[in-house]
Amino acid sequence: MDWGNVTAEDLIDALREVDWSSPPRPISEFFARFTFPRSSAKWNSRLKCNLYYYRTNYFIMIVFILALGFLRRPLAIVAASLTALSIAFLNDSFAGTFSEKVTRTVRQFSPHMAAKMRPPLTPVIRGRPSAKRAIYICGRPRWVFVLVFSSVSFMLWFISCGLLTVLWSLAFGLLATLLHASFRTPNLKARLNTFREEFRAVWRNYSEL
Numbered sequence: 001m002d003w004g005n006v007t008a009e010d011l012i013d014a015l016r017e018v019d020w021s022s023p024p025r026p027i028s029e030f031f032a033r034f035t036f037p038r039s040s041a042k043w044n045s046r047l048k049c050n051l052y053y054y055r056t057n058y059f060i061m062i063v064f065i066l067a068l069g070f071l072r073r074p075l076a077i078v079a080a081s082l083t084a085l086s087i088a089f090l091n092d093s094f095a096g097t098f099s100e101k102v103t104r105t106v107r108q109f110s111p112h113m114a115a116k117m118r119p120p121l122t123p124v125i126r127g128r129p130s131a132k133r134a135i136y137i138c139g140r141p142r143w144v145f146v147l148v149f150s151s152v153s154f155m156l157w158f159i160s161c162g163l164l165t166v167l168w169s170l171a172f173g174l175l176a177t178l179l180h181a182s183f184r185t186p187n188l189k190a191r192l193n194t195f196r197e198e199f200r201a202v203w204r205n206y207s208e209l
Contacts, residue, residue, distance in 0.1 A: 018052075046181070050182075054181070054184070061177065065172055065173040065176070068169070069166065070169075073165070076157065076166065079157045082153035120139075
């Protein structure tokens with residue numbers, strides 16, 4: 001896959017639709033080989049490839065840095081968790097998996113309530129959905145959960161007086177991610193796995209038609 005031709009919008013769409021449940025890459029591979037990019041085009045391609053391939057490692061690293069910044073602020077740790085959860089809801093795979101697990105748990109206690117948590121049916125015209133499939137969480141549009149969790153996390157940030165600390169921690173985490181993605185040399189395994197995940201995503205979208 002030629003990452004030099006992938007735009008930032010395409011990368012964001014790919015990260016939003018890809019399955020994030022895959023385990024992180026091994027530490028020995030994550031810190032294996034670093035080289036300086038020979039040109040801006042090589043750096044651009046390397047940055048996009050590493051951000052996609054090591055996405056789980058970067059997410060864990062940022063959360064870990066945020067946790068270190070709030071060891072003495074338990075309320076801020078809860079706020080960071082809610083913020084991370086609201087961001088994770090933007091991923092289609094995570095939102096669908098979360099909704100399905102919550103619905104199954106509720107079904108054990110109240111099947112009637114679980115039936116109300118099912119997403120509405122998408123109308124089909126000539127064998128294809130009439131529009132792009134909307135994402136629902138527990139029977140409600142995704143934006144409702146993102147708005148609620150974001151609002152609660154913002155209030156907790158304000159109450160815990162840790163907003164400045166989280167900004168510094170987040171800036172440090174993003175800087176560490178940028179440096180690693182810029183100097184970590186993409187290997188053949190990264191390119192092959194990226195191609196497989198892209199093929200699975202295309203096949204999954206085709207099977208839903």
